[in-house]
Amino acid sequence: MSGALTAVVVVLAVLTAVFALVDVARDRDPGWLTAGALAVLDVALLVQAVVGLVKLGQTDRQVSGFPFSAYLIGAVLIPPIAFVWAATERSRWGTAVIVVGALAAIAVESRLDQIWTG
């Protein structure tokens, strides 16, 4: 796997979580900074999914292909699902859902790394 890509995703997820936490502390809907960070995070996850699947096809090492692909693709779905579930609750609790989504993305990165390194 690409270590640089993983680092980018983790940094973006941390940023998203921090921006969302600031919105939660202010008791407001997700601001443009939070929504923007979440969108950029999703783009990074999409790039990672494509790169990861290509690398999975090329590697000679023993990598559990099914869980690896499932985590790669599942991760891309986290931001949009978190956004929809957050947007239908107009309070700080909706914004807190985005924090959960960002932390989930970090957890997925850790799992992807575990599976890739075996």
Next chain:
Amino acid sequence: MTSEQVAGTLRSGPGRVLVAVYALFAVAATGRSAYQLSVQASEAPVPYTLSLVAALIYIAATVALVRGGPTWRRVAWSACGTELVGVLVVGTVSVLVDFPDQTVWSGYGSGYGFVPLVLPMFGLAWLWRTRTVGVDPSHG
């Protein structure tokens, strides 16, 4: 309050976050345990089966919290209660006996940042806090 509002109570406010975490664990635990059981069941059948049981409870809790209403509230109580007992029992057993592989609940959910231990507590607390809003006398 209309019945629609009563039914929606469990998934509103803090419940929105609760549902998000439960749904996350439902998907993650179901996928992982189903995969482990189908590919490597012989390695550790008991832990993987336990993980699948945990996964089914997460699904039940998620659905119950989203649906709301008296009946689903009872399901949510059972699911969160079973989950708390499960994580405490399996957590304790996993500390005493060396489990051949990690489950969602081994080490009191230490492999998942102890979220499996804290989640049912928040779930039960949330059900307790919203109890007067519900129309279920048996848990009122």
